[in-house]
């Protein structure tokens with residue numbers, strides 16, 4: 322490891338330890354003497370309590386049970402968004418009439434945050450998976466559509482010319498030129514879309530869709546188990562970090578390395 | 586394959602209603618196995634003319650025909666080296682070169698053989714696995730040349746293919762091209778704004794002038810190959826070509842030698 326790399330880990334670690342220490346002191350001293358320590362232990366459980374709660378919820382299955390429910394909802398909703406969004410984006414980019422039809426809708430609906438659909442979704446589909454999936458799809462489809470359109474429009478016309486000059490037909494141009502040019506845009510669309518999907522599913526679960534990470538957050542609050550709420554928050558952060566580091570970072574590296582000379 | 590340009594005119598939109606005449610009534614032909622250089626100042630329409638021969642651009646009036654058939658779309662018979670290289674940035678050097686042969690179903694062994702042969706020819710041995718963004722401008726240009734040669738076209742359309750090369754590599758490549766062409770004379774249109782390069786390579790030089798792009802004259806180069814740049818006859822022809830600009834273009838300064 323390089324000196325700078327090592328320094329990064331050491332300093333990051335020190336920061337984290339300081340944060341945990343501060344947290345511990347704050348919750349045991351009643352937020353530095355401002356309130357009754359008993360009360361502060363309830364509002365802000367110590368890091369150790371949270372760790373215990375992690376082990377507890379992990380062992381009794383509530384953590385994974387709720388997390389997996391949310392993951393499945395996101396997988397289905399986001400999968401639908403991809404299945405609809407990519408063809409729609411391709412259609413909009415390649416056919417002017419398709420674009421004329423779809424563009425007003427995209428422009429009107431895309432600025433509406435997915436969360437704003439929660440009330441209607443619950444009215445239409447009831448408090449269940451369907452409502453969650455509906456708003457996840459709506460909340461994550463627009464970045465996918467918009468990035469697909471942009472990706473196809475940004476394909477270098479010279480490269481298409483070069484491919485046709487070498488004898489490529491329509492399908493080959495699509496597969497060997499359009500696709501590699503568009504993939505980096507798709508990855509960007511997926512990353513943004515998935516971020517929206519998570520926010521939206523948690524909001525839906527917090528306002529009534531049963532089970533899931535958002536539900537667990539709310540239950541922690543209403544039953545006085547603040548530690549469980551914090552466990553859920555930590556889980557959320559870790560989950561996003563893992564997806565980012567294990568999926569998107571490598572994917573972006575592999576699909577857009579050839580743009581690095583321009584982009585970075 | 587014979588290329589015939591007849592009475593070609595082309596104008597482009599510039600701004601809302603203004604049009605700029607890029608090519609004005611250009612006629613000439615390139616015989617089977619002939620090497621013609623298109624020589625002219627920047628903006629005189631050389632690339633436009635070449636793109637018409639490739640089938641990317643179409644004249645407003647007049648026509649381009651290849652062996653009597655009008656050119657209406659690109660075809661691997663007519664290989665082109667693009668002025669801005671147009672390499673696929675996500676493919677390695679050898680994958681770029683393999684693209685053409687893959688499109689017409691050449692078998693893998695033959696493709697490997699061509700990759701090796703043309704990478705050696707353009708002097709890029711050792712860079713087979715490099716991506717275009719890791720290459721210099723001159724190296725990219727040579728990949729573009731190798732890529733076109735690997736599709737074994739009948740007509741070579743080269744748009745300032747040596748423009749980004751240093752003087753020495755440029756002379757080397759001119760020699761290589763001459764050798765290649767002498768071994769198997771393919772019909773070639775070679776765009777350049779380097780007079781010496783044109784005299785070194787061409788059977789005939791089509792001298793163009795700009796604003797609007799017109800064909801001034803065609804200068805034959807009846808010298809045997811390999812040509813020597815310091816020979817009396819070579820210098821004579823070079824001076825003759827240069828004179829074509831002196832008379833018509835008082836602003837010969839913008840014209841690079």
Ligand SMILES: Nc1ncnc2c1ncn2[C@@H]1O[C@H](COP(=O)(O)OP(=O)(O)OP(=O)(O)O)[C@@H](O)[C@H]1O
Pocket residue numbers: 597598605607625626627628629630631632633634668778
């Ligand atoms: N797609 C286009 N749209 C508008 N104008 C164009 C287009 N292509 C070329 N032109 C114009 O046509 C003229 C000829 O351009 P062309 O690229 O053929 O010149 P050139 O002789 O190749 O120049 P250079 O030596 O600089 O490459 C120029 O005035 C240019 O502005």
Ligand SMILES: [Mg+2]
Pocket residue numbers: 631632633668744
């Ligand atoms: Mg040009």
